Amino acid sequence: MFASVIIVLGLAALVGYRLFTRSRLSNVPGPTITAFTDVWILTNTYFERRNRLIHELHRKYGPIVRLSPHEVSVSDPAYIKTIYINNYDKSKFYSLFDNYGVTNAFSAIERHVHAPKRRIMHQFYSKSAVTAASVEESIRTRLDRASQYFEQSHRENKAIDALRLFRSIAMDVVTAFQFGEDHGTNFIRDPIERDSILGKYSVQAKSWFIGPYLPSLAKYITPRSFVESITFTDQWNIDNMRRSGFPPDSAAKKLIDGGFSELEAASEIADHVVAGHETTAVALTYLCWHLAKHPEIQDKLKEEIRSACGPSERIPSTVLPAFKDLDRLPYLGAVLQETLRLYTPIPASEPRVVPASGMWYSPSSSEYGSKESRIFIPGGVVISMQPWTLHRDSFVFPDPEKFDPERWIKSDSEMLHRMNKSFMTFGAGIRMCVGMNLAMEDLKFVTAFIFSKYSVKLGPETTDDSMYMIDRYSTRPKANACYIHFEEH
Numbered sequence: 302m303f304a305s306v307i308i309v310l311g312l313a314a315l316v317g318y319r320l321f322t323r324s325r326l327s328n329v330p331g332p333t334i335t336a337f338t339d340v341w342i343l344t345n346t347y348f349e350r351r352n353r354l355i356h357e358l359h360r361k362y363g364p365i366v367r368l369s370p371h372e373v374s375v376s377d378p379a380y381i382k383t384i385y386i387n388n389y390d391k392s393k394f395y396s397l398f399d400n401y402g403v404t405n406a407f408s409a410i411e412r413h414v415h416a417p418k419r420r421i422m423h424q425f426y427s428k429s430a431v432t433a434a435s436v437e438e439s440i441r442t443r444l445d446r447a448s449q450y451f452e453q454s455h456r457e458n459k460a461i462d463a464l465r466l467f468r469s470i471a472m473d474v475v476t477a478f479q480f481g482e483d484h485g486t487n488f489i490r491d492p493i494e495r496d497s498i499l500g501k502y503s504v505q506a507k508s509w510f511i512g513p514y515l516p517s518l519a520k521y522i523t524p525r526s527f528v529e530s531i532t533f534t535d536q537w538n539i540d541n542m543r544r545s546g547f548p549p550d551s552a553a554k555k556l557i558d559g560g561f562s563e564l565e566a567a568s569e570i571a572d573h574v575v576a577g578h579e580t581t582a583v584a585l586t587y588l589c590w591h592l593a594k595h596p597e598i599q600d601k602l603k604e605e606i607r608s609a610c611g612p613s614e615r616i617p618s619t620v621l622p623a624f625k626d627l628d629r630l631p632y633l634g635a636v637l638q639e640t641l642r643l644y645t646p647i648p649a650s651e652p653r654v655v656p657a658s659g660m661w662y663s664p665s666s667s668e669y670g671s672k673e674s675r676i677f678i679p680g681g682v683v684i685s686m687q688p689w690t691l692h693r694d695s696f697v698f699p700d701p702e703k704f705d706p707e708r709w710i711k712s713d714s715e716m717l718h719r720m721n722k723s724f725m726t727f728g729a730g731i732r733m734c735v736g737m738n739l740a741m742e743d744l745k746f747v748t749a750f751i752f753s754k755y756s757v758k759l760g761p762e763t764t765d766d767s768m769y770m771i772d773r774y775s776t777r778p779k780a781n782a783c784y785i786h787f788e789e790h
């Protein structure tokens with residue numbers, strides 16, 4: 302009996318060893334199970350542990366780790382250039398972001414499909430285009446509409462759900478950009494429409510796992526609520542676009558003029574509407590939450606913003622300087638940069654595919670291991686980096702868990718260069734966020750508007766636990782709400 306057990310165990314070990322050594326990624330460090338199956342990483346992804354787990358794996362195994370027999374994660378800033386600036390194709394993860402069955406810039410896998418779309422969009426998302434007077438005015442108009450909520454919080458001495466308010470502002474800004482100034486949503490003033498549509502987007506956010514991570518099963522196991530809500534928002538988006546009549550100031554018209562078909566334009570816009578409003582709102586929410594807990598940072602920010610503001614006029618947003626002046630405020634810039642570093646709205650892996658010829662990994666500096674060691678990654682392997690880990694690299698960001706805006710002001714030029722190179726909140730390379738300039742303008746205006754007049758305090762419902770960053774491709778607070786009391790002074 303004993304001998305048979307030994308024989309069976311020995312055979313199992315032999316088979317295991319043969320399988321392991323035949324795994325294409327057996328040369329990459331990582332938990333043994335990942336050489337055989339992707340079930341382990343998928344299970345952890347499903348249970349919303351992926352980003353933090355990959356971070357722990359990097360701590361344990363170093364700058365390159367195996368996640369499955371066909372996937373590795375890298376955490377060495379030099380490889381942002383290799384993977385993202387050199388523009389490796391995206392993985393299939395992204396194809397589930399097609400809308401109406403039509404590819405858009407975000408969901409395009411191959412570079413030749415992506416490049417022509419990006420060329421057209423660059424023209425109206427460039428910094429000079431989005432900081433044109435008309436866009437600046439559009440954001441100010443939304444701030445004036447939103448001012449009633451801040452005033453109400455002060456007057457009634459109560460905390461309001463800042464996440465919902467920021468989602469409304471961001472949605473109204475993004476849709477005015479997509480459909481034209483007079484054809485965007487008015488969620489700030491229309492709570493019924495706001496709750497209906499934002500509710501649908503929240504349902505979709507809950508079903509984030511199946512599509513991108515189990516694409517072959519998606520057809521069979523996607524919950525009905527998800528399919529219904531996506532069908533609804535798809536129709537809502539295309540109706541908005543058609544109803545707008547494609548005015549000259551809309552992104553929709555510029556896409557059509559650039560040669561997009563109506564459905565291609567709709568697929569693009571549906572993506573920008575969701576990508577643009579959630580991320581911006583989440584960043585603003587964490588900024589207010591963090592500053593509510595740190596009055597010393599808040600005081601410094603208020604001082605800088607208030608000295609840049611003009612006298613208070615009847616129309617609230619007119620107190621704010623022109624965007625070109627806001628954009629130059631160092632502390633405002635630093636607080637936002639630090640928010641986007643630690644509370645990255647998209648903190649997860651951005652997966653790409655190693656080209657057919659394969660690639661070599663060797664640590665770029667002794668901080669990441671011996672420069673002599675080399676690991677070959679065969680073509681076809683999915684390779685990714687995640688901002689969650691890059692932004693917590695203590696070689697680049699000393700004391701990485703500390704929210705320290707001064708690091709963006711006081712670091713020497715070499716350190717600053719290193720920090721900027723590792724900053725991946727908006728991705729990197731030609732596929733980085735096309736909406737970044739619009740997002741930054743929106744973020745700066747809303748933040749300056751708040752701290753030009755108010756202090757922020759936490760409502761009793763909002764705790765560290767309710768603000769836990771859920772572990773998904775894009776994050777948000779666990780409670781899907783953040784109660785902030787805006788107090789005038």
Ligand code: HEM
Pocket residue numbers: 406407415419475572573574576577578580581584645646647650651652725726727728729731732733734735736737739740
């Ligand atoms: C704080 C706000 C935002 C953050 C953190 C953010 C983050 C990102 C990231 C990380 C990517 C690259 C993803 C990847 O390669 O896996 C991306 C791509 C993209 N984002 Fe954003 N985004 C923000 C706001 C916006 C806005 C306002 C828009 C549009 C109105 C937008 C539209 C897009 C589009 C279209 C892409 C795909 C670009 C391409 O592949 O050419 N985003 N974003």
